Amino acid sequence: MWLPSSQGSLIPTTVQIVELSVPSVHDIGALVAFGSGVVYITLQSIISYKSCPQWNTYFVCHIRMAISVISCIAFIPSILHAVLSENLFYVSFHQDYTYHFVSAICEWTVAFGFIFFFLTFIRDFQVGTYIF
Secondary structure: OHHHHHHHHHHHHHOOOOOOOOHHHHHHHHHHHHHHHHHHHHHHHHHHHHOHHHHOOHHHHHHHHHHHHHHHHHHHHHHHHHHHOOOOOOOOOOOOHHHHHHHHHHHHHHHHHHHHHHHOOOOOOOOOOOOO
């Protein structure tokens, strides 16, 4: 799951949406990155619950699952509103601007969900102290 997500995130960063020639490549890359990322954090949340007493607390599992659910919920309107908005350049008085605005908010919600989800693993990786 991490491979499609990382490869999908490379596509939108290299193919900017400003380029009018290939906006669909940007959209497909974002769809692959966010879609596989949401699946990954959902599966990782389930794995956290399975290994709960040994590796982390139930509180951390609940936080991970909450972030996963919020990201899943924000991913769906992100796709729907991106499909409904057809323009590439948006001005605030445009009729498609609202769709674009909602889609952008949902995309950033998913992106920050990924960041906060990965921050919950700090304690898991601090298992031992190494002296060099």
